[in-house]
Amino acid sequence: MAxxxxxxxAPEAANRLWGDSEKPVTTTKxxxxxxxxxxxxxxxxxxxxxxxxxxxxxWFLASAGADAADxxxxxxxxxxxxxxxxxxxxxxxxxxxxxxxxxxxRKP
Numbered sequence: 001m002a003x004x005x006x007x008x009x010a011p012e013a014a015n016r017l018w019g020d021s022e023k024p025v026t027t028t029k030x031x032x033x034x035x036x037x038x039x040x041x042x043x044x045x046x047x048x049x050x051x052x053x054x055x056x057x058x059w060f061l062a063s064a065g066a067d068a069a070d071x072x073x074x075x076x077x078x079x080x081x082x083x084x085x086x087x088x089x090x091x092x093x094x095x096x097x098x099x100x101x102x103x104x105x106r107k108p
Contacts, residue, residue: 001043007036018092019085038066046103055108064100067093 006014011032015024024032046059071093078086 001040001047004036004039004041004043007032008040011036017088019082019088035070042066057104057106057108060100060103060106062100064097064104067096067100071097 011029042062046056049056049059074089
């Protein structure tokens with residue numbers, strides 16, 4: 001959820017944090033905000049379910065799925081990314097998938 005909020009509140013700063021030194025163009029800002037909305041929504045609903053004592057496995061699965069989509073997208077441009085972007089972008093997606101799958105295996 002925090003990552004999503006960061007992309008919504010400060011998309012350029014979030015973009016730099018993930019390894020892009022260039023100032024994003026308008027289309028990139030749109031995609032960053034879209035990813036921010038997605039991650040904030042999934043994270044917020046996951047947190048809400050957890051705080052209410054509800055089953056969170058579906059939200060962990062949604063989170064893993066979103067990160068898997070990010071991984072597939074990142075792999076398609078892997079050769080165009082700097083080493084820092086590869087480590088942060090691809091590594092972050094892999095880590096997110098792992099956390100999501102861990103959450104899916106938890107008992108309700």
